[in-house]
Amino acid sequence: MRRKLAAGNWKMNGLAADLAELDAMKPAAATRQTDVLICTPATLISRAAEAVSGSAIAIGGQDCHVNASGAHTGDISAAMLADSGAGYVITGHSERRVDHGETDAVIAAKSEAGYANDLIAVICIGESLEEREGGQTLDVVGTQLKNSTPDAATGANTVIAYEPVWAIGTGKVPTLEQIAEVHDFIRAKLVERFGEDGNAFRVLYGGSVKPSNAQDIFAVSNVDGALVGGASLKASDFNAIIEALDAA
Structure with a gap:
């Protein structure tokens, strides 16, 4: 039985004062x-990890470098994320x-760096509007899923997030039938590649998820949660959104 996951991506938003939102969650x-x-x-990250200590909320990073250390000004390694208190890392966001x-x-490679530091990788995949309109969605998603997911991926160390690029932050949302088609396709590909463990991977939907549409999205087959931007x-x-997911 896959546990559901409500994941929030704050992107380039948030100052110390905003950590009060974590207390309210x-x-x-x-x-x-x-x-x-x-x-x-x-x-x-470090202050957020301290703020949620002892609670049910996990903290993650939004990216990591492929290398453990070195002359990479401005970059952050997976080891640094883990050292700061992160338990997850987003990789491949559009x-x-x-x-x-x-x-x-x-x-x-970034996902593998995460694994090496006991981070769960949230690997993002998704098509552009041009690709969607050109009927290429499943080809694009299938290729990204295959090539972005390491052979070492398991249901325990990896979450897959389907985020149609054209729906991120735009207010546009695929139909429930379109979401179901892609999520069922992703599940089938995971089982084809990883066997029974393919059923253990959580597959999230992301792209303009908000309280008003969450319940309908979470009722779709093979949607195990959401990767949420602005609404998080x-x-x-x-x-x-957590409440809607828990009730699904």
Whole structure:
């Protein structure tokens, strides 16, 4: 039985004062059967980990370097994330793929760096609007899934997040049928590659998830939770999403 996961990605948002939102999330996280994860900016990881200590909320990083250390000014290694209190790391988010030119091979290497430091990798995949309109969605998602997911991936150390690029932060959401098609496809590919353990991977949906549409999305087959952007910045919104996921 896969535990559900409500994951929040704060992206380049959040200052020390915003850690108060974590306190407001604790009651919802404590009373649910859903795992709760908040990926803060690197500047807040250690303070966020301290703020949620003893609670049901986990903290994660938003990216890591493939190397353990070295002359990489401005980068952060997986070991540094773990040392700061992170238990997860997002790899392959479309904003990293597009803005920083990250390839599937780089994303796989970053995920492996996470594994080496006992971090759970949240590997993001998803098509652009042009690819969706061109009927290439399953080809794109299948290729990214295959090449971004290391052979060492397991249901215990990896979460897959399907985020159609055109739906991230735009307010546009695929139809429930489109979400089901992709999530069922991802599940089938995971089982094909990893055998029975393919059923243990949690597959999240991400892209303009909010309290008003969460319940319908979470009722879709093979949707094990959500990777949430803007709606995770405020406890009032994110708690409602946790509640919807727990009730699904």
